[in-house]
Amino acid sequence: MDADPAVLVPALLQAAGISPSEEEVAVMIAEFPSRAAAIESLYAVAEARYEEPDLVFRATL
Template sequence: MSADPAVVVPAMLAAAGVTPLGEEIALMIAEFPARADAIEKLYAVTEARYEEPCLVFHALL
C-alpha cells in the first residue's frame, strides 16, 4: 500500500469516532502496512473472492 500510515490511521480513527491513547495509535501506525498487505492477500485468490466463509450465520434458516 502506498498511502502514508501516519495519515491514514488517524483519519480512519477520526472517521470511526475512536480516540485511543497515543501509544495505541503509534502501534497501529507501525502495524498498518503489514495489516493492509494481509487484507490485500485475502482478495488475491480470484476463485475465492466472492465466496462465503464456511461458517456463516443465517438467521432466517
C-alpha cells in the same frame, strides 16, 4: 496501499470517532502496512473471490 500510515491511521480513527492513546496510535501506525497487506492477501485467490465461507449460518423457519 500508497497512503502514508501516519496520515491515514489518525484520519480513520477520527472518522470512526475513536480516541486511543498516543502509544496505541503509534502501534497502529507501525503495524498498518503489515495489516493492510494481510487484508489484501484475503482477496488474492481469484477463484474464491465470490464464494461464501463454509461458516455461514442461514436460519430457515
